[in-house]
Amino acid sequence: MTRINVRVDGVTYTDEVEPRTLLVHYLREQLGKTGTVVGCDTSNCGACTVHLDGRSVKSCNVLALQADGHEVTTIEGLATDGRLHPMQQAFHECHALQCGYCTPGMIMQAIDVLNENPKPSEQEIREGLEGNLCRCTGYHNIVKAVQQVAGTGEGERA
Amino acid sequence: MIPVQFDYAAPTTLQEALGVLAEAGEDAKVIAGGQSLLPILRMRLNAPEKVVDLGRIEELRGITDEGSHLVIGAMTTYADVLASSAVRDHAALLVEAVKTVADPQIRHRGTVGGALVHADPAGDVGAPALALGAEFVITGPGGERTVPADEFFRDLFETAVGEGELLTRIRVPKHTGWGAHYEKFVRVAHQWSIVAVGATVRVDGGSIAEARVGLTNMGSTPLRATAVEQALVGRPATEEAVREACAAAAEGTDPPSDLNGSADYRRHLATVLTRRAVLAAAGA
Numbered sequence A: 001m002t003r004i005n006v007r008v009d010g011v012t013y014t015d016e017v018e019p020r021t022l023l024v025h026y027l028r029e030q031l032g033k034t035g036t037v038v039g040c041d042t043s044n045c046g047a048c049t050v051h052l053d054g055r056s057v058k059s060c061n062v063l064a065l066q067a068d069g070h071e072v073t074t075i076e077g078l079a080t081d082g083r084l085h086p087m088q089q090a091f092h093e094c095h096a097l098q099c100g101y102c103t104p105g106m107i108m109q110a111i112d113v114l115n116e117n118p119k120p121s122e123q124e125i126r127e128g129l130e131g132n133l134c135r136c137t138g139y140h141n142i143v144k145a146v147q148q149v150a151g152t153g154e155g156e157r158a
Numbered sequence B: 001m002i003p004v005q006f007d008y009a010a011p012t013t014l015q016e017a018l019g020v021l022a023e024a025g026e027d028a029k030v031i032a033g034g035q036s037l038l039p040i041l042r043m044r045l046n047a048p049e050k051v052v053d054l055g056r057i058e059e060l061r062g063i064t065d066e067g068s069h070l071v072i073g074a075m076t077t078y079a080d081v082l083a084s085s086a087v088r089d090h091a092a093l094l095v096e097a098v099k100t101v102a103d104p105q106i107r108h109r110g111t112v113g114g115a116l117v118h119a120d121p122a123g124d125v126g127a128p129a130l131a132l133g134a135e136f137v138i139t140g141p142g143g144e145r146t147v148p149a150d151e152f153f154r155d156l157f158e159t160a161v162g163e164g165e166l167l168t169r170i171r172v173p174k175h176t177g178w179g180a181h182y183e184k185f186v187r188v189a190h191q192w193s194i195v196a197v198g199a200t201v202r203v204d205g206g207s208i209a210e211a212r213v214g215l216t217n218m219g220s221t222p223l224r225a226t227a228v229e230q231a232l233v234g235r236p237a238t239e240e241a242v243r244e245a246c247a248a249a250a251e252g253t254d255p256p257s258d259l260n261g262s263a264d265y266r267r268h269l270a271t272v273l274t275r276r277a278v279l280a281a282a283g284a
Helices: A023-030 A086-093 A103-116 A122-128 A139-150 B014-027 B037-042 B078-082 B085-090 B092-098 B104-109 B112-118 B126-131 B226-232 B239-246 B263-281
Strands: A002-008 A011-017 A049-052 A055-058 A071-073 B007-009 B028-031 B050-053 B063-065 B069-073 B135-140 B143-148 B153-155 B166-173 B179-185 B195-204 B207-216
Touching: A011 A023, A023 A049, A049 A103, A055 A103, A055 B104, A086 A103, A086 A139, A103 A122, A103 A139, A103 B104, A122 A139, B014 B028, B014 B050, B014 B135, B014 B166, B028 B037, B063 B085, B069 B085, B069 B112, B078 B092, B078 B104, B085 B092, B092 B126, B092 B179, B092 B195, B112 B126, B112 B166, B126 B195, B126 B207, B179 B263, B195 B263, B207 B226, B207 B263, B226 B239, B226 B263, B239 B263
Parallel strands: A002 A071, B007 B050, B028 B050
Antiparallel strands: A002 A011, A049 A055, A049 A071, B063 B069, B069 B166, B135 B143, B135 B166, B179 B195, B195 B207
């Protein structure tokens, strides 16, 4: 076991982990943050996307030890004072989910896309989300939700 | 899926890392960004006793301008390359190829050096590094040595980096003002090259003055299409002239046959993709 110090969703944790522990398993099983899900377990689907020092990563493809000394934000850390993050709100309003399984990762990546490029074109949004698979194939409303937050395209609030 | 148990070391200096590797011997595996290694460990295709993480060694990260060359630290991420105006200005082919690697999350973690040493023939940085004539600086217990690109890739997943050694930086000769394009043929959800071609050309007065062409997944290592490079010199950057020169793109290659395509299909793809890459690089 190895000791790590990680700041997750604004709280600092000190824990003992096995070196082989993946970040997603640490978040879910040791911290109880089950909002971040395991989808494909092969680094393709992006359902487990979180932010590590502000950049999106697939948490099934990072060791918990690699996050030692760093800051992680999960889907559970987005809302403030009981108010949804604008991207969560937009997913809600645009019905940007069907089964909802890809949603936590999709929202975390959508936020990263806008952090990189606040006014992306539809094509840039789709390319920015290329590492996130929606098994319901409901991409249309997901793109609309991102456009709503960016204030671009059809999804923009009237 | 979780990996087999292993010990972990996270040295903070290159010297410390070399010491850990020397002590652990052949049972150690180096992790850079981990975007290729962690899936391998999870699927238990490899089970090293010790994993040595280079992620805390600052000196291995970053891009510097050394006049005639750009020097890219082995732990520089794909995202760092894409954010670098120096790479865009002086080694545009690398930027074009890195843009196509996997997806943004993977590009935030994955490193140029890690990908080169992993040496997956379908990886996207090998062919551009080869085409640009990069030099690979390898550091071991006995000091540093520099290996030219055409001696770096040895075979499937095998490079000139030996046991106890680390790739520390890549020296890329500047190709300032050269046009570049990376033409990649993939299944969309995967981004794993069935075949890809990187071309960078210097156009002078409407004609191709110099050309470099690298092939991805046309053999057990990245390959250079030297016959095409030679045939392109002096030709006008037109569809017809380039098409003729690119007919030899598959010469000397030994592409795999798999679910994505037969070797013959890949040879055909190589000629088509080479033509497209060269024309795009030439701005035609």
